[in-house]
Amino acid sequence: MIRTCTKWIEKICSKYDVLVELYCLYYRGIVKNEIALANIRNWDRVLCIGGGSIPSTAIEIAKQTKAQVHVVDIDSKAVKSARNVVSRLNLQEKITVFNARGQDIDIEPYDVIHIAQQVSPKEEVLENIWEKSREGNRIIVRVPRKILKPLYSNISDDFISDKAIEISSFSLESRGKTMDEILLMVKI
Template sequence: MKKFFKSLEKTACRFYPAFWLYHRLYKHVVKKEVALAHITGEDIVLNIGCGAIPFTALHIVQLTGAKVIALDKDPEAVRMAMHYLKKYGLDKNIEIRVGDGSPENLPPFTVALIALHIKNKEQMLKNLKTAGSDGGRVVFRQPVEEYRKEYGSLYNLDEAHGKVIQNMKTFKKSFLFVISSKESSQQRGGGIS
């Protein structure tokens, strides 16, 4: 399923009607996540796993005016996203970079939205807690049971600070986590010994 959607994005981004339709399918999802994480124009939003059609980044900018730094580990997807955003005049406030979300390469952020297809979600949450600052907000899309093996899953959902219900085939909930200064300093090695 992941490979199918990755291939579909790379094909759809070449044709504006398909690009627009694919992008449009996720507007209601991102709108709920923006409200959940209280994203405003003052935020710097990190979108990990943006793909060739960075629909999450586009909707965040359109809904809030925030600056978005979108990462994907696939250099071809990043190149295509940059090219087509510029071609369609949608590149305002969006910076696309090659990256996998490892803590040493994460730019400063106030909010992070993690794509469904990011496999090791538990490790990604640890990375973001390490790199983030006090009050940083992190949103994950949690796959439904039948897709958890393929997409990975979060297991410590009792640590979540909130959630929204989504009406998608592959995921039904988006969860919010808030970084505390205690967590981030312990993750960086500044905990009490």
């Protein structure tokens, strides 16, 4: 339900620059904190999984850090809208959007991987990323508030404990109205 509503809102808003700006405004502070948490720099190669029609996380990362950002989304219509938004914002030199499944994506070229809250199946996507990640990769996962967890695809409590031996550090910080935590995992 939340994913459907978000998809619909983004589809409508993506057509109007003023609505894109307002939409991105909600994420600006959240992304600023994620940038600090993951220490994202302009030389980092960033992958955002789950960009939607308005790839606001990618937009904010590119604007705030000048890093190269690739965005993947499973919805080809959202990809088309996102490319249009990126072009209208004149960010096509910094942001590339393409159609792919997070469960299948090759993460080898990336230093930072960001998984959106609406991504589904989240644990399957995270499992793919974790298995393919290399030492030093920073993985950011948005975790919904407890009351909203039934509305999203989530990672199990066992996932982190099962991977703990391979994690050099992880952080949980409270952020946003719909998010309880932002999880950062750094592979050793």
